Amino acid sequence: MKFSKLVAAAAIAAGTFAVSSAQAHAIWFAQRATQLSLIYGVGADDLDMLKRVPLLNNYAAYDAGYKPVPVKLRPAGPLVLVDVDGPSTVLTADMDYGYWSKTADGQWHKKGRDEVPAAVVSEHTRKYTVAIRGPLTAPIPVLPNQVLQIVPVGTALPDLLDKPMTVRVLYEGKPVAGAIVQNDYINDPDNPGMRTAADGTATIKVRNQGFNVLAATYNGPTDNAAKTDRVVHLATLSFTLPHAPE
Template sequence: MRFAHLMTAAVTGATLIAFTVPASAHGIWFAQRARQTALVYGVGADDLDAVKRLPMIKSVAGYDADGAPVTTSLRAAGAIPVVDSDEPVAIVAAAMDYGLWSRTPDGEWHNKGRDEVPTAALAEHNWKYAVHLTQMPTKPLPMIAGHTLQIVPVDIAIPQKMGQPMKVRALYQGKPIAGATIMTDYVNDPDEAAVKTGADGTATITLRNQGLNVLMGIYVGPADDKAKVDHVEHRASLSFVLPHLPE
């Protein structure tokens, strides 16, 4: 399946040197902003500068209701990046390489690998992914190229009422993975007691919102460069909106 890579943004990203908040704690997801689909970077209510981080976006993809690729891009629109497409998009996806991060014993995070921070207590490579459904699916979600971790509904029909159970599956390199963390409400309850996927890669969560739901899957995989990092953390969101009553 062809994967759309077009991204337009007349911005430059500043290198972040040190953070007291772990780089891995943040994720990306899509949400509506002023009737447009926007890419959000943050955790909980923190909606941080996603435009500055556009150069870290490695791929953007859109699909129609049949799962066929649609040319899709991200455009900086003031303070937010928004989705651009000349055709209707039922699924939009993005992958971000957030780079190498090392934590020194004083608790500071540095945007470097262990080879440059030999005193690091922990070094990791962070990847962040987002898949958003602009409409309820009528077919299984396609596997998104470049998304090492992906969270998908087990059943095609997503429950339409908050409080109802929903079964999801975590796919790592396209295969079900056990032990992945699934967060139910990443925006409103980022400190929730999350659930883990079982041997078949599935977990059952309870839908929290009669509106935007942002599920977040987290899986720590092996290092892609053992000289620089201890592991790779993959953080993948699945977002969709449950309809409210007519006004």
């Protein structure tokens, strides 16, 4: 079956799955059996990304000069594989997860406040990801469609775990104070993280001598007061530290 047909079928199912928290899950790129994949999940839980394909707004690949490189998505069971036509330094994607309302019984409903007037909180959730795939020869710029974006300060990533790393969180291309940054979204997704300073920066310790996924969360103003109290933006930044030679 062609990918377009799978997407159409998945669109029917996209509104039917439940989550324990509307903002808890994120997207990121990762290797699965030597194949590059776009992942949706939280912690060690990789969920069915194929269902969420209709919620993607954009995905892109960029070379070392941050010029676009052709990229395609391809289904493989519950995985969504990523085929890049040429060397890439950075990959991006963004997802609109829609309107969600939480009622007093703790349940989340995929509806706005206009449909759930008794909700204790209503939000619009959006998700973004940037993956560093190669050496950086220039600082990562503000990338298209990344309303919330985590960027390393400078071009040199740490080469060992426990080393400090300073990142800046950008909202609509500008540094934002008060965003929460977590240094290990996969192995410790419940850690409280730290808040960014006035210049949007936070200095974390790199947790893994291998694959790392940082996350930043920022609650922005509502984009529809009748439906939601806020827009919850969740961005990830992933990179891999090399292991010692075998």
